[in-house]
Amino acid sequence: MSSPKDFNVFARRRWVCLISAMVICICAGFGYAWSVLQNPIVTRFGWADSAVALAYTITVLCSTMAPLIFGGLIRRMSTRTGVIVGAVLFGGGLLLTGLMNQIWQLYLFYGVISGLGVGFIYPSMMAYVVRLFPDRSGLASGLGTAAYGSGAILWAPTAAALMEGVGMDRAFQVLGVLFAAVILVGSLLLTDPPEGFQAAMAPKRGGEQGGAADLRRGQMVRTGTFWKMVVVFTCGLVAGVIVISQASPILQQTLGYTASGAALFVSVFSACNMAGRFLWGSLSDKLGLVNTAGAVFVLCILSMGLLAVVGQEVPVLVLMGVAASCYGGLASILTPLTARMFGPRYITENYGVMYVVFGLASLIGPSLATTFKTMGGGSYTGAYVTAAVLAAVGLVLSRFLKPVSRKGE
Template structure:
């Protein structure tokens, strides 16, 4: 595995996050779905609520699964779940089944989102022991850019081929992009370091910084620091996601933005 290019590993991780990050453009679908089959805003946004809840659940509890199966298999599994969830949402719109829509966009996409989010991150950090902040930043870059790309693309597709076909096209596209990213990603050998980092350590020019602490999951949940960080993130994400789920229709009604511009604005707000 050492002969792999770590920058291509980073690109693979970005490709995976680029696809699953498209979920943050969800509000661009709200008005088109309502106009197509008449579901209420509450019914439509419920799918997003389920998806986000299950994404958090999957990211929290599927860590051992990802470590056991490896980033490649885990990401492919996420591609299947997320791709089926997105494409299946199109079928739910065609047959006017709200329950199927909740199962597809909410449950399947949510689990795929959570597993797909964590699959490349730990591997990417291992390839960049000298630039761990950059590594995680590149992954988050892909996640954030997903919505910025999807919002205008989905808007154009829905205006030209309709809501259901848009879900089919995007679902298949997400599956292909995630699988392509997963096909290259792999962990480095145990203890791997880039050559320059090894030379700097050997010459004394660089000292490896020790982590402030290493805790298992069971140890972490017993610490006050974990719960303070968890509560802070809960407030942050709850406020952001509440806006994201209705950003597009709200901005269109209040300030007259286009669907794509409104969804993009909502994604930006959610990142703050």
Template sequence: MSRAQAFQKRRWICLAAALVICVCAGFGYAWSVLQNPIVAAHGWPEGQVSLAYTVTVVCSTMAPLFFGGLIRRISTRMCIALGAVLFGGGLFLTGAMTQLWQLFLFYGILSGLGCGFIYPSMMAYVVRLFPDRSGLASGLGTAAYGSGAILWAPTSAVLMNTFSLAWAFRILGILFLAVILAASLLLAEPPEGLREALCPSSERTASPEEGGLCRKQMVRTPAFYLIAATFTCGLIAGVIVISQASPILQATLSYRAERAAVFVSVFAACNMAGRFVWGSLSDKVGIRNTMAAVFVLCIASMLLLTVGEQDVLILAAMGLAASCYGGFASVLTPLTAQTFGPKYITENYGVMYVVFGLASLIGPSLATTFKTVGNGSYTGAYLSAAALAAVGLALSRLLKPVSCKGECYGTE
């Protein structure tokens, strides 16, 4: 029995460990239950506190760009260990913050960079584990990451009520550091020849690795900027809901923080479900048609939030927006491969991942700004997000694959 054949059973253990790591890294989706307690505990302006979430997402999306060479040179286990130290350590230090800049440094930069080392590496890893079931593996990975708030939002609320805000950060920091490091010990590098052993030769021929633009070539094409603008416009609505869910529910529906935390988990489940549903649909009706449907529903969800007054309608609209966010996340990877070719998909996706950071720069700022000028109303933010989604819908109809001829030189 070859090493590749013997590895087939062990890879399921590796996948389980990777999913545990992704769930821990998805803690950032629980931010909305942390924002108001931070404001109340320290008296800092809400608009400035909300920027910490933006800093976290930006750092996590930029990490593969600035540290891509390091990530490629070290082992997966070492990369995850480094990310665990930054991620868990950043959260632990957040528990000791006394000034606003420390929130940005510890929670925003350190934990954000840690997440940037962990999540993209895990996504590439699970696909290498299952070259014969890459869609299943990537779907499980993104869903595990997106489902983080289902567990961590109520957990954070309980810890803050039982102990304090500071100790909640310290406990979670230690927990994530220990769990991620322990899970990383179960990771093993896939042996050479695994793809050949698992995939029929006809399948390998149908999905060639040849052809494609590398990162340097991709960023010189108009298609790159078109995709970036399209997804940024579409993701903003979901970012508003995911990052501001608890404050929105407390301000709009007068929910207590504990009850709002429950719905943060519900919206995280909608985000996770959207990744499965929309990703599966794109295989049947095509990526462009799927994106059009997601954009239309995204616009509808924002318009419903502007006119909705009943709890059920508002909650349904927020859940729909969260599922649309998951839908955009599920089609970005295959669209990148379809547009620029599959050969350099790992590094190209690392660049395209920046759209999540761009949306996170805009979304929370829109929400807090319009809440301030609108005397607690988020209507202006909803209308702005709907307008941007309409722009994204128009841009999405212009997307086309680019020519992938020629070799890419000068890459690492």
């Protein structure tokens, strides 16, 4: 057990660690710029929209499955080592994507390799920032997820400009090297909290931080609460995934936007995603995690329902922005809610398992969008209605979430 003096020293240093983690998350958030990449890949190689869109689903699935498949390995690594492994995979995957000429290579390089890299980086960073700030877990989670969600604000226009200036192949190569270098440098500033730091800094008052058993992931997945959370968050995230992954095609198809004009709003929606993460993450420390989730679900239902019936430019843009912010809001509270439901002690491995909800939502969302677009002659109405119904299911089930007690559920 470390001394109070060690805790005080680390309490000051943790801000540097948090900033470093946020920079790393900004780089890892490049995947949110996918909708800027999709059409150029289709145009360059002539592959079908749905086939190319599958690459996004694969990369998210691989990023979410990495903590499940390599959970034991990640648990034995220090935070810094895990991030270094992720940087090599993530940057290397993008670099290799710049050499592709067949669609299986897109799936392997961009989807699998870079996706696994993100899986080593982002879940670890989210658990890490909550460990840094057990006294302000909502704020820390909000900042971490906001950094991750802000990636496309910077990378969507950057990627578009690079592809126009040096070509798509070279753009992937430049970005791969850049991301690997920045993440590797950032990892040097990460330090794990001293033993006993979380217990010493955790709020002493009663409330949402207490009462839950400290379950390991094998115990967690055998509880009903775990499966409720999986369904709740998967249902809620689908709406945001539709907007984030398909924003550029949606705007070009339904509003007649050019590729460059759509790319601008990809960044705008990413800003909404980022703002939702910070806003709802911060509010959750005051409103409570379950209440915050309920408010986000209501906004999600309204935005999707209205998108199904309105077609004017300004309302469509506003509602898509709201949906993106809802995605960010749910992302920001997933980490602290996991700690709330199953205890904070094993948050790194437990969040790695819970992170699978992003993969499930990313499997459903783009598929809904492309399927209903094809069936509806270019209309996304069916996808919006389905997403609204799923969000309503998530809202109802979220009312039944309760921490797993030390005596069982």
